[in-house]
Amino acid sequence: xxxxxxxxxxxxxxxxxxxxxxxxxxxxxxxxxxxxxxxxxxxxxxxxxxxxxxxxxxxxxxxxxxxxxxxxxxxxxxxxxxxxxxxxxxxxxxxxxxxxxxxxxxxxxxxxxxxxxxxxxxxxxxxxxxxxxxxxxxxxxxxxxxxxxxxxxxxxxxxxxxxxxxxxxxxxxxxxxxxxxxxxxxxxxxxxxxxxxxxxxxxxxxxxxxxxxxxxxxxxxxxxxxxxxxxxxxxxxxxxxxxxxxxxxxxxxxxxxxxxxxxxxxxxxxxxxxxxxxxxxxxxxxxxxxxxxxxxxxxxxxxxxxxxxxxxxxxxxxxxxxxxxxxxxxxxxxxxxxxxxxxxxxxxxxxxxxxxxxxxxxxxxxxxxxxxxxxxxxxxxxxxxxxxxxxxxxxx
Amino acid sequence: xxxxxxxxxxxxxxxxxxxxxxxxxxxxxxxxxxxxxxxxxxxxxxxxxxxxxxxxxxxxxxxxxxxxxxxxxxxxxxxxxxxxxxxxxxxxxxxxxxxxxxxxxxxxxxxxxxxxxxxxxxxxxxxxxxxxxxxxxxxxxx
Numbered sequence: 001x002x003x004x005x006x007x008x009x010x011x012x013x014x015x016x017x018x019x020x021x022x023x024x025x026x027x028x029x030x031x032x033x034x035x036x037x038x039x040x041x042x043x044x045x046x047x048x049x050x051x052x053x054x055x056x057x058x059x060x061x062x063x064x065x066x067x068x069x070x071x072x073x074x075x076x077x078x079x080x081x082x083x084x085x086x087x088x089x090x091x092x093x094x095x096x097x098x099x100x101x102x103x104x105x106x107x108x109x110x111x112x113x114x115x116x117x118x119x120x121x122x123x124x125x126x127x128x129x130x131x132x133x134x135x136x137x138x139x140x141x142x143x144x145x146x147x148x149x150x151x152x153x154x155x156x157x158x159x160x161x162x163x164x165x166x167x168x169x170x171x172x173x174x175x176x177x178x179x180x181x182x183x184x185x186x187x188x189x190x191x192x193x194x195x196x197x198x199x200x201x202x203x204x205x206x207x208x209x210x211x212x213x214x215x216x217x218x219x220x221x222x223x224x225x226x227x228x229x230x231x232x233x234x235x236x237x238x239x240x241x242x243x244x245x246x247x248x249x250x251x252x253x254x255x256x257x258x259x260x261x262x263x264x265x266x267x268x269x270x271x272x273x274x275x276x277x278x279x280x281x282x283x284x285x286x287x288x289x290x291x292x293x294x295x296x297x298x299x300x301x302x303x304x305x306x307x308x309x310x311x312x313x314x315x316x317x318x319x320x321x322x323x324x325x326x327x328x329x330x331x332x333x334x335x336x337x338x339x340x341x342x343x344x345x346x347x348x349x350x351x352x353x354x355x356x357x358x359x360x361x362x363x364x365x366x367x368x369x370x371x372x373x374x375x376x377x378x379x380x381x382x383x384x385x386x387x388x389x390x391x392x393x394x395x396x
Numbered sequence: 397x398x399x400x401x402x403x404x405x406x407x408x409x410x411x412x413x414x415x416x417x418x419x420x421x422x423x424x425x426x427x428x429x430x431x432x433x434x435x436x437x438x439x440x441x442x443x444x445x446x447x448x449x450x451x452x453x454x455x456x457x458x459x460x461x462x463x464x465x466x467x468x469x470x471x472x473x474x475x476x477x478x479x480x481x482x483x484x485x486x487x488x489x490x491x492x493x494x495x496x497x498x499x500x501x502x503x504x505x506x507x508x509x510x511x512x513x514x515x516x517x518x519x520x521x522x523x524x525x526x527x528x529x530x531x532x533x534x535x536x537x538x
Contacts, residue, residue: 304432306456310400310408324432325456325497332432344429380414380460382436382452383429 071200086143154286155295164193275367302384424510
């Protein structure tokens with residue numbers, strides 16, 4: 001049975017080229033870039049070359065690129081750094097949104113415990129905020145605005161350049177979690193006036209466990225990990241060179257063919273949306289247009305998401321959900337709740353994220369199987385029965 | 397699948413006793429959509445024996461499997477025997493549930509008790525209220 005992998009927003013398979021680079025770097029450049037001898041210095045050259053190339057992909061400067069263990073670490077360091085700077089200046093107001101990734105939200109929660117005032121701007125029914133909202137929220141004592149580039153669950157794309165312009169004008173640091181955006185949207189930190197940005201390699205066919213924090217020159221980062229002098233004393237630890245080089249290759253490849261990938265995947269995504277919309281009492285979560293071209297997210301009334309995933313898995317279809325059961329918490333996805341879905345509806349969600357290997361056939365099969373599985377689960381659901389009997393009203 | 401035992405997957409993919417009983421002697425419904433788990437049990441009782449039992453569940457794999465297994469375990473049993481059913485027994489019969497899914501088995505136990513209580517109430521039968529204490533959605537984390 002063929003595996004139809006539709007959880008690329010969860011993680012992607014490392015590309016052949018990236019894997020090759022990983023292996024080659026491990027074999028040929030194993031030195032510690034901090035060592036004085038030739039083996040070390042050769043590794044150092046490779047390291048700085050990768051840094052340069054990555055910087056170019058973002059239109060940043062090499063010295064503005066810091067290597068981390070991934071998106072979560074980058075988010076943590078970005079937020080903490082701006083918070084520290086703010087604290088020193090007596091500015092403890094932070095603005096973000098209520099649909100951020102937990103790496104941002106939980107760090108902000110921690111900052112709140114430390115005395116910061118966290119304001120989470122509410123998104124609209126499509127998962128978007130406006131630059132106007134940010135402008136109105138900024139105060140004298142605002143030290144940071146953090147808004148994700150594109151949402152991992154519902155694919156909504158925020159007006160990053162507009163927000164960047166507002167923040168630059170008001171003199172407030174602007175961080176964006178761009179983990180989901182890379183490879184789908186072109187990123188130009190200068191043009192978009194972005195001060196800090198997080199990316200994670202395993203979302204764009206790079207290896208797991210490596211990411212980047214971009215920080216505009218002049219912004220003093222707070223080291224989360226202290227020790228050696230690596231990353232300009234901002235992140236100790238011998239550099240994971242094989243992963244860094246593999247990430248560089250993956251990033252270049254991803255950024256270089258955004259147009260091509262979009263051309264191929266957008267029609268497939270749209271076909272998936274059309275097909276799933278035919279299932280009665282269902283709804284697409286997130287915007288139709290300002291949306292990642294590989295993201296589909298639906299709620300199906302009357303059923304629960306984990307059951308949906310388990311059954312789809314039996315058919316080889318790998319997807320994800322925002323139900324509480326799949327998150328291990330008692331609440332369903334905070335993103336779905338933020339866009340106004342009732343709890344009951346949010347529990348019945350399904351996220352499908354297409355990838356480079358997704359075919360038309362895969363889409364057809366998925367539409368068919370989702371329809372079957374939803375019908376099967378509805379058939380044993382008391383919630384569904386009450387609605388079809390007229391005892392309870394339909395929500396969708 | 398690493399998350400669930402084969403038994404759980406079997407009861408999830410091939411649940412036993414799905415459906416409704418028209419004019420059921422006892423109906424129990426527990427949980428709520430907010431939590432993401434609802435179980436409904438229908439009982440047909442003859443001479444204090446559970447002649448037939450059906451269930452409907454809105455919930456995850458564990459919830460469906462727990463309801464399925466629980467109904468199997470009480471079918472053809474006397475009411476007082478069925479009341480002895482514990483969530484632990486259900487979980488054991490399923491070869492275990494992940495720790496964070498144990499509450500699904502608790503819900504199954506409660507659904508059955510709720511249906512039996514409904515039967516008692518409908519027929520004016522006296523019963524020990526303590527045996528039917530319900531937990532809150534957020535309480536049943538074990």
